[in-house]
Amino acid sequence: MQIFKFLLTSIILLGCQAAPEVLFGQKSLLFDQGFEGFENVAIESEKEIFELHDEAKTFAKLAVKGLLKPEEKIKALVQHVFARSDLNLLYRADANTVASQTFQNRAANCLSMSIMTFALAKELGFDVRFQDIEIPEYWTIREGQSLLNRHINLQIIPRQKNQIYFHFITRGFEVDFDAQATRQHFPKTLLKLKQVVAMFHNNNGADALLKRNYVKAYAYFRAAILQSPDLSSALANLGYLYRLTGHYTFSENAYLQAIKKSKNNLSAWGNLAHLYRYLGDDQKAMDIVNRVSRKRSSNPFFHINMGDKAFEKEQWQVALEHYQRALKLDKSYHEVYFGLGKTYFELGNVQRSHHYLKLAKKKSRTEQEQAVYQGKIDMLASIKSG
Structure with missing residues (x-):
């Protein structure tokens, strides 16, 4: 189940290296004048x-x-x-x-x-x-x-x-x-x-940012940082918001501060690399990317995520390879079985798709997830019988 969210760029670049020594106060992190009306957003106490x-x-x-x-x-x-x-x-x-x-x-x-x-x-x-x-x-x-x-x-x-x-x-x-x-x-x-x-x-x-309500997103990220300045995820999300709104210096500052608070925040590193690449500093970006690949390669959810992205691009074989790697790393998550099931379906192997969807249902943790998988299993059964 989801808990608190940390937005990533649609291109997930990987990064982990020694954090630069940065000293940023809240004044250099916050850019109130860039989000007119943020003070009118009602923030819950x-x-x-x-x-x-x-x-x-x-x-x-x-x-x-x-x-x-x-x-x-x-x-x-x-x-x-x-x-x-x-x-x-x-x-x-x-x-x-x-x-x-x-x-x-x-x-x-x-x-x-x-x-x-x-x-x-x-x-x-x-x-x-x-x-x-x-x-x-x-x-x-x-x-x-x-x-x-x-x-x-x-x-x-x-x-x-x-x-x-x-x-x-x-x-x-x-x-x-x-x-x-x-x-x-x-x-x-x-x-x-x-x-x-x-x-x-x-x-x-994060929800406001997904809806492209950038003023509301800023108001909430600002409130989060003022409440807990060490919350690395909020700092990184603020950095992403700044990048989307063209405030690139503030974006870099927020990413670096997120990394300073949590050196193992690989997603903050990845987003920083994406910012550098966006700004044309390919060498900085590549230095970050090369240093983190090894770290994420042993995480099954990294391969599930990469499989999902390949699946969206209809790169079925690439998706299958990532899901298979995730399964070798950890056999306990329903997401990997669902990934295999939907990919085998696209590859025309209905029997294997049915097999993995049944395993996804077995590994799922809520009645809602089980109901969703059962619906897919029933759909496949009708295809097989037809």
């Missing part, structure tokens, strides 16, 4: 993001009604959210909504679901913490753009009468809306609330 209406508060209280032990209450709340019998949440990549809207709309992306669950748990008096999950680079395509996805989850912890210490492993619960990320045991880092607020603003900025 931290309070508005996490605030719950009475209906949601009642839902939380009813979920734990009659339970006494804190651990039982946490488990019951989480089960009610996941069961969806009362809430029936639907996953939508572009549903970047505050907690109360997420509850009312019954549609959310992973970040918004985590924010809502955080607010519900806090309403019941639990301590809750966000964790950044360091998953491998993972791209999806929306509206012709590649987006790099990140992931967070929650720790819900009973409050202790004696606050000196607690044993988290036996007393706390981890809530993750993507079981795949949890199973892989990726490294985790605790997040401050202001960082999560910044991620929320970054998501909304």
Whole structure:
């Protein structure tokens, strides 16, 4: 599931080298005069993001009604959210909504679901913490753009009468809306609330940018950076916005600052390389590209993304090679099986396409994904029988 988004150029160039020593303050990062009217964009406050209406508060209280032990209450709340019998949440990549809207709309992306669950748990008096999950680079395509996805989850912890210490492993619960990320045991880092607020603003900025609403995008990226100046993804997204709007010096500054904050932000390096190539500095661009190819070649999602791009260009054999490489690297993701299934269909091998679509359904993580794959499987079955 998507979490907070990081826009990439449509041509993904790869880059990783020692970060240049750069010292940029917020004044050299922000270019307010280039986005007239940005101050009129309504940016949600931290309070508005996490605030719950009475209906949601009642839902939380009813979920734990009659339970006494804190651990039982946490488990019951989480089960009610996941069961969806009362809430029936639907996953939508572009549903970047505050907690109360997420509850009312019954549609959310992973970040918004985590924010809502955080607010519900806090309403019941639990301590809750966000964790950044360091998953491998993972791209999806929306509206012709590649987006790099990140992931967070929650720790819900009973409050202790004696606050000196607690044993988290036996007393706390981890809530993750993507079981795949949890199973892989990726490294985790605790997040401050202001960082999560910044991620929320970054998501909304990315959605506005996809819709070519550059003033709104700037307002949100600006808010994200002011909330959390170290959020590398927001800095890189701002750099991309500047490139699209022709503010190339500001674009380079934002990319370099993103890299300074996170030297392993390969996508920021890639976008910087694309900027240099766009400006005619091919040598700088090539130096970045050559240094990172090895680093990304071992990431299955890099090959899935490259396969998707080749598929869009109807380069079926190139797409097949990338999907096959991704499968050799990791056999646990439904995206690679879907890639193989759709490519074999285009190559005229309906039997193999059917085989891989069945595997994609088996590996998928949500009922919605399974339903989509079943529809494709049924379509292929009708072709075979016809």
